[in-house]
Amino acid sequence: MTAVNDTATTLFAELTGREPDGLWSAPGRVNLIGEHTDYNDGFVLPFAIPHRTVAAVGVRPDGVGRVRVASTFAAEPVEVAIDELDRLFPTAAGAEPAVPEWAAYPLGVAWALAQAAGVAGTGVDIAIASDVPVGAGLSSSAAIEGATASALNDLWGAGLDRTALARVGRRAENEAVGAPTGIMDQMATMLGERDAATFLDCRSLEARPVPLRIAESGLAILVMDTRVAHAHSTGGYRERREACERGAAIMGVPSLRDVSVADLPRAEELMDDVTFRRVRHVVTENQRVLDTVRVLGEKGPRAIGELLVASHASMRDDFEISVPELDTAVDTALSAGAIGARMTGGGFGGAAIALIEADAERAVSEAVTAAFADAGFGAPHIFTVLPSAGAGRDA
Numbered sequence: 001m002t003a004v005n006d007t008a009t010t011l012f013a014e015l016t017g018r019e020p021d022g023l024w025s026a027p028g029r030v031n032l033i034g035e036h037t038d039y040n041d042g043f044v045l046p047f048a049i050p051h052r053t054v055a056a057v058g059v060r061p062d063g064v065g066r067v068r069v070a071s072t073f074a075a076e077p078v079e080v081a082i083d084e085l086d087r088l089f090p091t092a093a094g095a096e097p098a099v100p101e102w103a104a105y106p107l108g109v110a111w112a113l114a115q116a117a118g119v120a121g122t123g124v125d126i127a128i129a130s131d132v133p134v135g136a137g138l139s140s141s142a143a144i145e146g147a148t149a150s151a152l153n154d155l156w157g158a159g160l161d162r163t164a165l166a167r168v169g170r171r172a173e174n175e176a177v178g179a180p181t182g183i184m185d186q187m188a189t190m191l192g193e194r195d196a197a198t199f200l201d202c203r204s205l206e207a208r209p210v211p212l213r214i215a216e217s218g219l220a221i222l223v224m225d226t227r228v229a230h231a232h233s234t235g236g237y238r239e240r241r242e243a244c245e246r247g248a249a250i251m252g253v254p255s256l257r258d259v260s261v262a263d264l265p266r267a268e269e270l271m272d273d274v275t276f277r278r279v280r281h282v283v284t285e286n287q288r289v290l291d292t293v294r295v296l297g298e299k300g301p302r303a304i305g306e307l308l309v310a311s312h313a314s315m316r317d318d319f320e321i322s323v324p325e326l327d328t329a330v331d332t333a334l335s336a337g338a339i340g341a342r343m344t345g346g347g348f349g350g351a352a353i354a355l356i357e358a359d360a361e362r363a364v365s366e367a368v369t370a371a372f373a374d375a376g377f378g379a380p381h382i383f384t385v386l387p388s389a390g391a392g393r394d395a
């Protein structure tokens with residue numbers, strides 16, 4: 001039993017006075033490379049991290065068709081009738097969710113899963129606990145979705161495969177919570193494997209594990225959470241998406257996946273400077289993901305440093321989604337000897353990662369912490385992660 005399993009089990013007992021039927025969990029993720037490419041039908045290379053969200057779930061013994069959710073994120077549980085879910089969701093554009101935001105993730109999953117599988121769903125109680133840092137860009141929300149979707153898939157006999165469950169999670173996020181995100185996070189949490197990243201084509205949703213050999217190569221991946229809060233449903237993320245759609249429309253293609261590096265000179269002639277730079281980020285980032293997969297296979301993880309650094313520069317200068325804290329973390333890690341470093345996730349705050357020699361963990365962490373103090377930033381939260389298993393039933 002992990003501590004998070006214990007917390008979820010205890011919370012379930014407090015909520016219901018019973019033992020749960022089972023425990024299901026799903027991890028957060030780090031994206032190694034491929035940022036803001038997912039909603040452009042492009043390529044991503046995320047991996048699941050050891051931090052997990054656990055859902056303790058049980059079918060209601062009284063047969064009443066209601067879903068009740070409790071979580072360590074909130075003092076009060078939320079309860080709705082299953083036949084009311086279709087009235088609550090989708091949330092109208094621009095409106096607040098009809099339930100407290102934290103509850104829109106699991107209840108949105110219940111709604112989307114029942115629809116996707118064409119099942120009615122029986123009444124269930126759900127207790128959620130997590131050690132995935134929230135607001136750090138490590139997909140705490142996809143972890144809630146993945147744990148809940150895995151549980152309901154089993155208990156409702158829905159029979160959906162992992163990709164279908166990722167789609168359910170994404171629909172909850174887009175249409176119940178109202179965050180206009182792509183599918184990377186949900187695929188990463190569903191498909192993660194130990195010591196591998198998931199290479200995902202976001203157009204076909206074909207995915208394959210790419211061995212990373214981090215520990216075996218004497219390396220480590222450091223997560224540097226800046227503790228600058230980020231918010232996807234607001235402003236910047238949506239604006240970047242719109243710029244990408246504008247760019248694709250100008251190029252006359254369905255999405256930026258269909259624009260190659262060789263097309264960029266023509267794109268530059270056709271677009272205003274800002275739209276062009278947004279397009280250039282996505283087009284070159286797709287290429288960097290392909291290059292990273294190739295280099296990992298040919299030369300191993302020590303050889304991908306430059307690609308990580310180029311990705312960060314593109315996000316900082318072209319896509320403009322970095323913040324001073326992220327740049328400081330990346331620059332300092334590199335000066336302290338990191339092989340590569342970049343911000344990870346949606347941007348505007350959250351975390352950066354650094355690929356380091358395992359024995360450099362202390363030196364790099366201390367250098368970043370000192371640089372934050374010198375710059376007058378709040379202290380970062382720094383820890384290492386290894387690529388870990390994806391969602392599933394734990395007990």
Ligand code: GLA
Pocket residue numbers: 031034035036037038039181182183184185232345346347
């Ligand atoms: C967030 C979104 C993802 C993806 C990343 C940026 O994590 O949830 O869908 O767009 O930002 O790569």
